[in-house]
Amino acid sequence: MAQLLGAQRDDTRLLAVIVHSAFYVLLAASLLRWLIRHSETRSTPLIVVLSVVLAVLYALSELRQSGRPVWFALLVLTWSVLVVLAPSFAWCAVPLVYTGLRMLSERVAVILVVVLTALVVSSQVRIAGWLDPNLVLAPPAVAAVTTALFVGMRRQAERQAALIDDLVRTRRELAATERRAGTLAERQRLAMEIHDTLAQGLSSQRMLLQAADLVWDSDPRLARTHLRTAAAIAERDLTEARRFVHDLAPADLAAGGSLPAALAALAERETTDALTVRCHIEGAPGPLPRRIEATLLRIAQGALANVREHAAATTATITLTSLDDQIVLDVADDGRGFDPAAPTDPARHRGHGLPAVRARVSQLGGTCTVESAPGDGTVLSAAIPLATRPGATSVDR
Structure with missing residues (x-):
């Protein structure tokens, strides 16, 4: 323009x-x-x-x-x-x-x-x-042609100027819309990161501190154990906060660790006296794009946070299955379960939870399913497609 x-x-x-x-x-x-x-x-x-x-x-x-x-x-x-x-x-x-x-x-x-x-x-x-007819008719004809040409050119220039103004205004509106969309996407990203990391860590710390307060007089050694565990969780959450602010990979993946190792470490950390978390790896995942690894790890963290806060389960299992065209993450628990078709109660579900999981999976073109019923536990399954070459043995990075 x-x-x-x-x-x-x-x-x-x-x-x-x-x-x-x-x-x-x-x-x-x-x-x-x-x-x-x-x-x-x-x-x-x-x-x-x-x-x-x-x-x-x-x-x-x-x-x-x-x-x-x-x-x-x-x-x-x-x-x-x-x-x-x-x-x-x-x-x-x-x-x-x-x-x-x-x-x-x-x-x-x-x-x-x-x-x-x-x-x-x-x-x-x-x-x-x-x-002389030539002198009488020629000047008016020349004047008429000149006037018509100039007026037509001026009107065309005015229309072009109006069109350019519309294009400039449309470009500005589009840029503003893109900025708003970028802002909303960044807010959504931060909200999901906070829910899956800091909120989960704060919830664990609160329960550990409450448990330490209950046994402070009767069992000081156990109380100190709870305090040390809460401090370790706080240190890990501080590392996570610094990393997701800079849009880096989760702490368990930042040092070059693999997704199976990160899921195993997550299961070990989430295992408590009240909840046992197991991790199973089926197939050979091979090297995955860092974005897929980070997404699956965040999904597992968010799912376990929901299990700990809402399910009242005693056992949870993380299963990572590698197929030819997709990788599937399942998080199952033996808790109280719920009706997935029932409307969500805002008073009980204050965080992002399942909407955050679905948003993460949809960003990668995957699907998310939840199977549950009251009293039968819950299984959350996230499947993400993989782009492969004919004859390739690993996922393209």
């Missing part, structure tokens, strides 16, 4: 230079013709003075931004006097018509063109001495 605007300005500037040059050439030619044929006439000094004044007024009407209509009116008046005294100066009408069309409103400019054309016709008929 900037190039289009620049091209339009260049074309307008070139046309103006041509018209201005044509005016001074016609003015000089008309004056020279008068001096050659009527140099001994009494009005010659006046013609010369008026020609100089006409040249100056034309320059002022173009250069002075303030009072331009006044300068142009003086220009037309001076030219009219010249045409009455020397009809050959009528040739200067064409540049004057262009200037009037460019400077004045369309209606006023058309009236000016009619007046100037009538003056040109009358002056030429006066020179010829009779009603």
